[in-house]
Amino acid sequence: MKSYEIVIIGGGPAGLAAALAAKESGVGSILILERDRELGGILNQCIHNGFGLHTFKEELTGPEYAYRFIEKVLEQKIEYKLNTMVMDITQSKIVTYMNRTEGMVHIQAKAIILAMGCRERPRGALNIPGFRPAGIFSAGTAQRLVNMEGYMPGREVVILGSGDIGLIMARRMTLEGAHVKVVAEIMPYSGGLKRNIVQCLDDFGIPLRLSHTIVDIRGVERVEGVTIAQVDEHMKPVPGTEEDYDCDTILLSVGLIPENELSNKINVQMNAVTSGPVVNESLETNVEGVFACGNVLHVHDLVDYVSEEAALAGKNAAKYVLGKFSGQENSAHTITLEAVDGVRYTVPKTVNIGRMEDTVKVRFRVGNVFKDSYVSVYYDDERVLHRKKIIMAPGEMEDITLDRKKLLGYPDLKKITVKIEKE
Amino acid sequence: MYDVVIIGAGVTGCCIARELSRYQLNACVVEKGDDVASGTSKANSGVIHSGFDAKPGSLMAKLNVEGNALLWKLAEELDFPVKKNGALVVATDEEEVKHLELLLDQARQNGVPGVRILSREEVMNMEPNLTDKTVAALYAPTGGVIDPFNLAIAMGENANVNGVEFRFETEVLQIRKKNGKYELETNHGTIETKCVVNAAGVYADKFHNMVSEEKIHITARKGEYLLFDKTVGDLFTASVFPVPGKMGKGILIAPTVHGNLYVGPTANDVEDKESTNTTQDILQVLTEKAKANHLSKRVIPMNKVITSFAGLRAHQDKHDFIVQEVPDAEYFFDAAGIESPGLTSSPAIGVMMAKMVSEKLKLKEKTGFVSARKGVLKPEKLTDEERNELIKKNPAYGNIICRCEMITEGEIVDAIHRPLGAKSMDSIKRRTRAGMGRCQAGFCTPRTMEILSRELRIDMTEITKKGGGSRLVVGKTKEL
Numbered sequence: 080m081k082s083y084e085i086v087i088i089g090g091g092p093a094g095l096a097a098a099l100a101a102k103e104s105g106v107g108s109i110l111i112l113e114r115d116r117e118l119g120g121i122l123n124q125c126i127h128n129g130f131g132l133h134t135f136k137e138e139l140t141g142p143e144y145a146y147r148f149i150e151k152v153l154e155q156k157i158e159y160k161l162n163t164m165v166m167d168i169t170q171s172k173i174v175t176y177m178n179r180t181e182g183m184v185h186i187q188a189k190a191i192i193l194a195m196g197c198r199e200r201p202r203g204a205l206n207i208p209g210f211r212p213a214g215i216f217s218a219g220t221a222q223r224l225v226n227m228e229g230y231m232p233g234r235e236v237v238i239l240g241s242g243d244i245g246l247i248m249a250r251r252m253t254l255e256g257a258h259v260k261v262v263a264e265i266m267p268y269s270g271g272l273k274r275n276i277v278q279c280l281d282d283f284g285i286p287l288r289l290s291h292t293i294v295d296i297r298g299v300e301r302v303e304g305v306t307i308a309q310v311d312e313h314m315k316p317v318p319g320t321e322e323d324y325d326c327d328t329i330l331l332s333v334g335l336i337p338e339n340e341l342s343n344k345i346n347v348q349m350n351a352v353t354s355g356p357v358v359n360e361s362l363e364t365n366v367e368g369v370f371a372c373g374n375v376l377h378v379h380d381l382v383d384y385v386s387e388e389a390a391l392a393g394k395n396a397a398k399y400v401l402g403k404f405s406g407q408e409n410s411a412h413t414i415t416l417e418a419v420d421g422v423r424y425t426v427p428k429t430v431n432i433g434r435m436e437d438t439v440k441v442r443f444r445v446g447n448v449f450k451d452s453y454v455s456v457y458y459d460d461e462r463v464l465h466r467k468k469i470i471m472a473p474g475e476m477e478d479i480t481l482d483r484k485k486l487l488g489y490p491d492l493k494k495i496t497v498k499i500e501k502e
Numbered sequence: 503m504y505d506v507v508i509i510g511a512g513v514t515g516c517c518i519a520r521e522l523s524r525y526q527l528n529a530c531v532v533e534k535g536d537d538v539a540s541g542t543s544k545a546n547s548g549v550i551h552s553g554f555d556a557k558p559g560s561l562m563a564k565l566n567v568e569g570n571a572l573l574w575k576l577a578e579e580l581d582f583p584v585k586k587n588g589a590l591v592v593a594t595d596e597e598e599v600k601h602l603e604l605l606l607d608q609a610r611q612n613g614v615p616g617v618r619i620l621s622r623e624e625v626m627n628m629e630p631n632l633t634d635k636t637v638a639a640l641y642a643p644t645g646g647v648i649d650p651f652n653l654a655i656a657m658g659e660n661a662n663v664n665g666v667e668f669r670f671e672t673e674v675l676q677i678r679k680k681n682g683k684y685e686l687e688t689n690h691g692t693i694e695t696k697c698v699v700n701a702a703g704v705y706a707d708k709f710h711n712m713v714s715e716e717k718i719h720i721t722a723r724k725g726e727y728l729l730f731d732k733t734v735g736d737l738f739t740a741s742v743f744p745v746p747g748k749m750g751k752g753i754l755i756a757p758t759v760h761g762n763l764y765v766g767p768t769a770n771d772v773e774d775k776e777s778t779n780t781t782q783d784i785l786q787v788l789t790e791k792a793k794a795n796h797l798s799k800r801v802i803p804m805n806k807v808i809t810s811f812a813g814l815r816a817h818q819d820k821h822d823f824i825v826q827e828v829p830d831a832e833y834f835f836d837a838a839g840i841e842s843p844g845l846t847s848s849p850a851i852g853v854m855m856a857k858m859v860s861e862k863l864k865l866k867e868k869t870g871f872v873s874a875r876k877g878v879l880k881p882e883k884l885t886d887e888e889r890n891e892l893i894k895k896n897p898a899y900g901n902i903i904c905r906c907e908m909i910t911e912g913e914i915v916d917a918i919h920r921p922l923g924a925k926s927m928d929s930i931k932r933r934t935r936a937g938m939g940r941c942q943a944g945f946c947t948p949r950t951m952e953i954l955s956r957e958l959r960i961d962m963t964e965i966t967k968k969g970g971g972s973r974l975v976v977g978k979t980k981e982l
Contacts, residue, residue, distance in 0.1 A: 114902065164902040175886075179897035182890035201942035203729065203809030206789060210779040211811065213967035213974050217944045228948055230962055230975040255979050294782050300971040316782065327976065338905075343733075 082187035083110045083158075084400045085393075086174050088165050088341065089194035091120020092382050093373020093389040095148035097192045100393030102155045106400060110186070111152070111159035112176050118152065118159060119145030120196055122382065124223045127247055129274070133383035144382060170345050172368060190368045190396040193342055193356065194389065197335040197374040199244070205265075205333055207239070209296025209305070218244040218332040225251060233328025237305050238262040239293050241269040241276070243380065243474075245332020250279035252330075259283075260324050263291040263307045265314060268448045270334070270474045272380055293329070294321060302327050335378045345369065352424040353377040359413070360430040360439045361395035361404075362388065370396045377426050377442070380476050384442065388426075404434060414492050421445050421452075421499030423473075430495070432486050439481045441497065445471045449499050454479060457496040458489050471499065504530050505863055507686060507695040509674050509709055511535070512543040513650075513845055514837045515701035516657035517852030523664035524856065525865035530695075531658075531666060532688060534673035536969025537929040538922060539654035542703045543845070544932065545778065545813025546725070547767060548758055549741050550646035551843035552589055554609035554617055555751055561823045563612040566843045568850035570644055573653075576849055580656035581877040582649060583759050588740040589645025590625065592797055594635040598745040602640045605746075609642065616643040631737050631800045645741055647759040650845060651932040652877070657852070659921040660875045668922055669693075671969055674702075677712045684713075684834065697833040697863060699855060704775040704816045706824075706838035713831040718824065718838060722775045722814040723750075725767025726784045728792060731806040731940050735761040742797055750842065753791055755798060760935065765792045765802065767813065780812045808940050815841035823847065825854050827862065835859060878916050878933055882908060903953070904946040906939020911953060918957045925958065927951070928968040947974070 084106050087094045090113030098109050117123060122130070125141030132138060135147065152159065160178060167175040172188040199217040214233055216224070221232045222244060234257050238245045241264040249259045262280060267290050269276055280287050288307065294316045295306040309320035337355040339347070348357045348365040355376040356364040363370050372392035373385045398404055412432065416425045425443045449471040456464035456479055464479060471477060479497065486492065506522060508515045511533035519531050535541060550573055556563035577584040593599045602619050609617035618641055625639040626632060632639075662668055669690070676687040677698065686693040700709045707720040741756035750769045757763055768784050788810075792802045818824060818839025828834045835858060837851055844851075859865070881889050881899050892912075893900035899912035917924040917933035924930040927937065927950060936950055937943030943950075951965045951974060966972040 114905065162901060164905070164908075166908070177889075177893075177900055177902065179893065179900040182893040182900055183886045198941045199944050201808060201940075201944065203807050203942060204805065206728070206785045206807060206810055208780040208782045208785050208810075213972040216947070217941075220944050220947050223948050224975060225979055228952075228962070229979050231977050231979055231981070232974070233976050296779070299776060299778075300968070301973065 080173070080185055080187050083108045084189045085109045085192060085396050086186065086188035087111045087192040087194055088174070089113065089120070089196055089373070089375070090118040090159055090161070091194065091196050091373065092122055092145060092148065092385045093196070093375070094192070094194035095119070095145070095152055096386040096389035097194055097372055097393035097396070098157050099148065099151050099155065100390035101397040102157055104394050104397030104401070106397045109157050111157065112163050112165050112174070113159060113161050114164045116162055118149045118161070121219065124219070124226045125247070126226045127251070130382050133381065134386055148386070165341060168341050168345055170366065189400040190370065192392055192396050193369065193371040193375050194373045195338045195341065195375045197337045197378055199331070200334040200336055202331055207293050207296065209293070210299055212296070212298040212300055212302050214298070214302030214327050215296070215329045215331065218242070218248045218330045221330050222248055222251065225255060231255060231257065233302070233326070234258065235326040236260065236328045236330060237307070237324050237326045238330045238332060240264060240332035240334070241271050241287060242332040242334060243271040243275050245330060246271045246275040246279040248330055248332070249285050250283060253283050253285070259285050260326060261285070261307070262287045263293060264289050265292040265310055266290070268472055268474070272474055292316065296329065302329055305329060335374065337375045337378065339375060342371070342375070350424055350428065353426070357428045358426060360427050360435045361398070362392040362427065363395060363399070368399055377424070380474065384476060388442070414486070415494050416441060417494055417496045418443060419496060419498045421447060421449060422497045425497055430481060430486070432483065435481070435483050437483050440478050441481060442476055442478045443497060444473055444476055445499060446473060448472045453500045453502065455498050455500045457498070458492050459494055465500070503683065504528050504693065504695040505865070506697045506699060506859060507532060507684070507693055508699040508701055510541070510701040510703055511538040511654070511658060511668060511670070512541050512701060512703050513539060513654040513657070513848045514840050514851055515699070516654045516661060517848040518699055518701055518837060518855045519661035519666045520657040520664070521852040521856030522859060523661045523666045524867055524871050525860050526868040527863070527865050529666045530693070531661070531668045532672045532674055532686070532693065533668065533670050536670050536926055536966070537924070537932070538658040539651040539932060540928070540968065542814055542816060543654045544651055545727070545811050546650050546842070546845060547754065547756065547764070548648050548650040548845070549589070549756060550584065550648050551846045552617065552642035552644040553612050553614045553843070554605050554640065554642055555746060556612060556843065558608055558611035561825060562843065562847070565823060565825070565847035565850040565854065567613050569843070569847040572849040572853070573646070573648070573846065579873055580660055580875045582652040582656045584646055584648045585759050586644065586646040587757065589642040589743060590629065590740045591640040591743045591745060592625070592632060593637045593639060593745055594633065594796060595637060599638050601745045602638060605640050614642060614644065617641065629738050629740060629742065631798055632742070633797055633799050635796065647741060647757065648845070649759050653845065653848065655922070655933060656875055656877065660872070662921045663872050663875065674709065677709060679713060679831070697835065697859060699835045699837065699859065701837040703840070704814050706816060706836060710828065710836055710838060713834050714828045715830055719819045720839060721771050721817045721819070722777070723817040723841065724770045724772045724777065724812055724814055726780050726788060726812045727764050727766030727810060728785070728788050728807050729809050729811070730763040730802070731808050732761045734803060734806050735763045737763055737798060737800060737802065744797060753788070755795065763802070765795070771817070772814070775814065778812050778814060780810050785810055809942055817841050823851070825851055827858060833862065878913050878920070881910055881912070903949045904936035904939060906941050907935045909934050909936040914950060914953050915957060918954065926966045926968050926972070927954070927974065930954070
């Protein structure tokens with residue numbers, strides 16, 4: 080059986096950045112396994128700009144951003160396989176993959192980096208009633224059809240959900256000559272970035288109807304229309320608020336789910352909020368030597384954050400295979416992070432001071448829109464951070480930074496709490 | 503002119519076609535959809551009923567028990583997946599236990615093998631996730647699960663291989679008896695036949711009433727379902743029924759033959775025989791049922807619903823199957839009112855109908871009837887070595903198209919080129935499960951379209967979801 084020091088599952092932005100960081104940290108044998116036809120993942124269908132503002136201080140398109148990493152992967156001669164599906168992984172880090180030329184292949188890894196990304200929630204997850212005609216697409220599928228295959232899913236469009244892909248597709252379909260009639264969002268706030276609301280809806284005069292959902296889909300063969308209605312605070316449609324729209328297409332942008340089917344095969348502990356693995360400061364899961372990054376870990380709003388996080392996973396996987404996590408570090412005490420009062424989760428979930436770098440960035444999302452509120456961090460009962468934010472929303476990821484030196488001053492620290500406070 | 507024309511390529515029509523194809527005859531199935539099993543047969547529970555529910559002495563009871571026995575053999579012969587997982591009717595109070603006794607008596611009268619009442623302890627051992635309120639349960643070991651489409655597909659393919667013609671997207675508009683034969687006026691011209699078999703599901707009354715003075719009436723009874731991800735498919739091993747009510751067997755919780763879990767069906771009579779839409783109110787009811795489910799101890803996670811759908815049962819007013827030569831319309835045969843347990847009964851309906859028709863037409867059995875059929879090859883069932891051999895021979899089996907169900911390009915190509923091959927996205931889905939997984943075809947739609955376009959040599963813009971006007975894309979970009 081062939082063996083590699085690090086096997087990375089997924090050649091999207093997370094997998095690529097992890098591979099590069101691992102290579103820079105001195106790992107020789109790295110293999111990236113990618114199920115699609117090209118490296119770069121979903122970025123390849125994101126032909127709009129706005130990528131890389133943090134990383135490269137310029138506005139790139141998705142393919143351009145991806146290529147910055149692909150180029151380096153090629154330069155570094157990191158091995159990768161395309162059109163290759165990982166069929167199975169085991170606790171002992173045997174990876175089984177399959178492709179047209181090699182068939183079913185088993186390889187041994189010393190470390191595995193999970194970077195499989197996420198998928199879109201389908202209609203069923205929302206229980207949207209009505210017929211099941213052609214013309215209902217998830218926004219990402221439509222994006223692929225338009226941007227990569229060159230086909231128009233439809234001409235008269237209603238979009239459900241104001242996640243970023245839905246917003247981007249509202250603009251994209253408009254630019255391609257379709258008529259986007261309305262974007263309905265069940266929550267009282269958008270799930271997307273503020274900049275996308277402005278640039279993709281407001282700039283094109285596309286209405287966003289908050290606290291609205293689809294209550295009926297008409298059309299037996301092809302979509303003929305939808306009914307949207309307002310919802311109350313329990314998300315139940317309010318009778319009498321129905322509005323009909325004639326359309327031939329419905330795009331769904333109703334959330335992303337990390338693709339953790341492989342992670343589950345080796346009993347990686349999962350976080351019910353993120354649907355991604357629970358990880359420590361090194362982005363390592365409960366299965367030793369298995370790391371996770373990118374949208375398989377938790378759904379990100381900016382790819383820049385994915386790259387940054389993935390680089391950390393790559394670096395730590397390298398440390399792991401090169402034996403740089405010593406026993407002493409492992410024995411140093413572990414602090415748990417707790418997300419409460421408006422904070423839905425944190426990544427990482429635990430911090431081992433012995434193993435952490437000088438700083439650890441902790442990312443999280445809030446569960447509601449908070450105006451003029453504070454992000455607070457408590458070391459046990461002591462408040463050590465109290466940062467005012469004019470606005471925080473579920474669509475935008477937040478972060479705080481933990482400082483190693485500072486943490487060393489609290490030798491008995493058990494718990495770090497992250498919360499939102501009004502004052 | 504045909505000897506026999508069967509109206510409807512649902513599971514009933516396909517079973518009749520297959521059994522008739524044992525004889526020397528010229529037969530045709532006309533179907534308004536673009537595929538077999540595209541009406542009622544595509545949306546049901548996929549339960550193989552053992553036969554304890556049907557009223558003793560009814561045709562339903564007889565054909566259910568016979569059909570059940572036939573199915574297991576057919577599954578081997580025609581290579582489609584079935585699982586004998588057993589059925590449980592769970593009583594949660596003493597009143598309901600009395601009802602179990604009635605069912606047991608009924609089961610005995612109907613000749614259902616092995617049915618017995620289990621004590622609380624026995625049933626809890628069998629299904630530890632049953633609610634603590636469980637008092638007892640009726641257990642039918644011959645209950646099973648089946649892929650609802652695959653029986654029709656297998657029977658249809660086999661009938662086709664044995665010479666039965668299929669005309670899809672052909673809707674019968676009018677039936678006339680003329681000069682000792684029937685003329686079927688369709689949207690694609692007139693078809694002449696000696697004999698008609700009416701297996702038109704919810705429309706069986708319409709065709710029957712065109713030729714007979716003794717009118718029948720069929721109500722479309724809608725059932726809505728919630729289908730859950732395979733990750734919760736292990737809740738129960740058996741198909742778990744509540745104690746039945748007036749409208750049917752009640753809302754059950756059961757695993758599918760592929761390991762998903764579902765909750766359903768509801769039962770609501772509807773006017774419109776095309777209304778296969780799900781409805782806000784009923785989905786709400788189902789959701790509440792699933793959440794506060796009184797049969798399961800474990801909470802069914804509602805975020806694991808991957809799709810919801812509705813099907814229509816062809817409920818006949820007298821609540822029994824009608825399998826007959828229509829008394830006042832010679833050479834016109836009905837297979838009408840085939841509601842639950844129609845799927846289970848269909849092989850027996852096929853046998854019964856073929857017997858009646860063959861006797862009427864004095865048909866001779868033919869030599870060279872091909873009784874066996876191989877289903878779409880499932881690479882997942884092979885060992886790694888076998889799989890590698892397969893990929894070496896045909897690399898398309900090394901290319902995963904549907905990521906959720908791990909369906910390869912090879913399987914999709916097979917589905918397209920086999921008898922009664924798939925021509926649309928839904929027909930590929932029914933034959934291979936591509937697109938049926940947790941992402942509901944989000945990833946594989948463009949890929950499957952490409953394969954269909956390549957293999958059928960049609961433009962991407964002509965690919966449909968289910969034939970007719972159900973095109974997936976409306977044109978190329980830059981064309982608007």
